[in-house]
Amino acid sequence: MSLTMAILMLVGMWLSVAAAMLWGVLRIVRRHAHPHHLPPQALVKPQPVRRARRHAGAH
Template sequence: MSLTMAILMLVGAWLSVAAAMLWGVLRIARHHHPHHRIAPEGKPAPTGNFRKA
């Protein structure tokens, strides 16, 4: 295996690991982000947990 191929494989592996970690962090952040609902005029904003599970 040539040095160029080894470097390209190393960079590709690093990018795949970075993408997997980013996907995991975004998945967890989206799961734990509070959902806010905007109340229509004249009604109070709803309170409580609106996640379905």
Template sequence: MSLTMAILMLVGAWLSVAAAMLWGVLRIARRHHPHPTLPKKSNEPVPARRSRRHADAH
């Protein structure tokens, strides 16, 4: 295998690992992101929202 091919394979492997890590981080961030909810259009008071704390590791 030539030096050029080895360097190209090294760069390609690095890019694939970086893309996989980015996909995983975005997947976790999307899963744990709180979704906004619209308030009800009634005259009833809206209950106070309690903050939920997620565990750091699952």
């Protein structure tokens, strides 16, 4: 393998690793980003509905 080919492969691998890292960071940022176009009330999660507990043997 010539020196030119080794350098080109090194640069190509570096670019592929950099692209993978950028993709991962953008994916994490997109998942944790808060939407700025919604009012603050819309960001509050609704509370789950609490149901009455049924005990074993009670009909």
